[in-house]
Amino acid sequence: xxxxxxxxxxxxxxxxxxxxxxxxxxxxxxxxxxxxxxxxxxxxxxxxxxxxxxxxxxxxxxxxxxxxxxxxxxxxxxxxxxxxxxxxxxxxxxxxxxxxxxxxxxxxxxxxxxxxxxxxxxxxxxxxxxxxxxxxxxxxxxxxxxxxxxxxxxxxxxxxxxxxxxxxxxxxxxxxxxxxxxxxxxxxxxxxxxxxxxxxxxxxxxxxxxxxxxxxxxxxxxxxxxxxxxxxxxxxxxxxxxxxxxxxxxxxxxxxxxxxxxxxxxxxxxxxxxxxxxxxxxxxxxxxxxxxxxxxxxxxxxxxxxxxxxxxxxxxxxxxxxxxxxxxxxxxxxxxxxxxxxxxxxxxxxxxxxxxxxxxxxxxxxxxxxxxxxxxxxxxxxxxxxxxxxxxxxxxxxxxxxxxxxxxxxxxxxxxxxxxxxxxxxxxxxxxxx
Numbered sequence: 001x002x003x004x005x006x007x008x009x010x011x012x013x014x015x016x017x018x019x020x021x022x023x024x025x026x027x028x029x030x031x032x033x034x035x036x037x038x039x040x041x042x043x044x045x046x047x048x049x050x051x052x053x054x055x056x057x058x059x060x061x062x063x064x065x066x067x068x069x070x071x072x073x074x075x076x077x078x079x080x081x082x083x084x085x086x087x088x089x090x091x092x093x094x095x096x097x098x099x100x101x102x103x104x105x106x107x108x109x110x111x112x113x114x115x116x117x118x119x120x121x122x123x124x125x126x127x128x129x130x131x132x133x134x135x136x137x138x139x140x141x142x143x144x145x146x147x148x149x150x151x152x153x154x155x156x157x158x159x160x161x162x163x164x165x166x167x168x169x170x171x172x173x174x175x176x177x178x179x180x181x182x183x184x185x186x187x188x189x190x191x192x193x194x195x196x197x198x199x200x201x202x203x204x205x206x207x208x209x210x211x212x213x214x215x216x217x218x219x220x221x222x223x224x225x226x227x228x229x230x231x232x233x234x235x236x237x238x239x240x241x242x243x244x245x246x247x248x249x250x251x252x253x254x255x256x257x258x259x260x261x262x263x264x265x266x267x268x269x270x271x272x273x274x275x276x277x278x279x280x281x282x283x284x285x286x287x288x289x290x291x292x293x294x295x296x297x298x299x300x301x302x303x304x305x306x307x308x309x310x311x312x313x314x315x316x317x318x319x320x321x322x323x324x325x326x327x328x329x330x331x332x333x334x335x336x337x338x339x340x341x342x343x344x345x346x347x348x349x350x351x352x353x354x355x356x357x358x359x360x361x362x363x364x365x366x367x368x369x370x371x372x373x374x375x376x377x378x379x380x381x382x383x384x385x386x387x388x389x390x391x392x393x394x395x396x397x398x399x400x401x402x403x404x405x406x407x408x409x410x411x412x413x414x415x416x417x418x419x420x421x422x423x424x425x426x427x428x429x430x431x432x433x434x
Contacts, residue, residue: 159369174218175212177206183331295403
């Protein structure tokens with residue numbers, strides 16, 4: 001059976017439109033509840049969400065479906081995705097659910113399940129939920145519902161215990177008007193930092209709007225002009241983070257992997273096909289094995305588990321520290337990276353100077369059928385010809401996991417050749433799908 005609704009990061013779409021209608025989400029709750037009831041007489045499910053205006057609607061529909069199957073529902077309120085994963089583990093819940101579309105605009109939303117222990121729900125469990133969506137559901141023992149009033153405190157206490165002392169550190173912070181808008185400033189302030197927060201007044205529609213880890217331009221300006229020591233930018237659901245050094249330069253996931261790998265003495269790092277070639281070569285020069293996976297933290301996690309590694313992640317700032325949590329946590333990543341910088345005795349700026357990254361460009365080509373594009377018989381020859389024009393470098397062409405797009409990435413030492421290769425490829429792909 002092929003997946004119809006679950007993607008690599010749960011179910012996503014435009015809120016209120018198929019599949020994310022209240023009717024569908026109600027049935028999703030019923031299907032998930034019926035699966036959970038096979039392993040527990042009264043399973044417990046935690047539900048958290050980000051700040052989108054559609055979150056309350058989808059949460060209510062999902063909770064109703066779960067309650068109809070005898071599930072005990074605990075509402076966590078607005079919390080980052082990794083908080084739900086963490087609390088699912090420490091509170092020994094049977095499942096956790098996050099209602100969020102991460103870095104997408106407010107009109108979108110999504111539903112992502114975590115299994116026991118805070119790991120993502122297995123493929124088999126997701127397929128079984130999808131299979132049951134087609135059936136009929138009788139109301140079983142009616143479940144209970146409550147608000148978990150200690151959820152935010154439990155999560156912030158964990159991070160404060162994890163983080164280094166930041167006394168005197170001046171931090172500019174962009175919370176993307178999202179799930180970290182309360183917890184992130186509080187955590188860093190409790191650790192002694194002086195925090196200046198921007199984009200921290202969510203109104204249900206301004207999440208990720210020109211801000212956050214995908215749009216850190218204003219944060220860079222604030223850091224430079226305000227004389228801050230570091231900038232921190234999260235995405236809407238708080239599982240990603242981008243840092244900004246004191247010079248206003250972006251410190252993304254490749255920098256974070258490099259710093260933590262060397263300070264922690266990691267023998268293995270897992271990245272993706274989008275990880276910069278400069279990172280791979282810099283780590284290999286220092287004896288660190290580097291492994292690539294397809295884009296997606298699910299694949300990074302699987303590779304780390306298979307190889308016994310602890311550190312991996314993506315350029316986007318979605319970084320996994322499996323010795324701490326089985327999912328990405330932007331706040332955790334920021335704290336562990338600041339701790340690594342402190343322990344190294346070097347400045348963040350020095351680390352950024354040390355890692356030479358190749359010029360890399362990514363463009364999106366909007367298409368009607370991305371799978372048809374990837375199946376074009378000429379595509380492999382086009383990529384090979386473009387790589388030949390580069391001389392040295394890499395090209396990756398892949399379909400978006402959530403949108404009707406084909407993404408073209410080119411990197412090489414010569415930025416002019418990068419531009420030429422990517423424009424040449426884009427013209428051919430665009431012409432082929434007209």
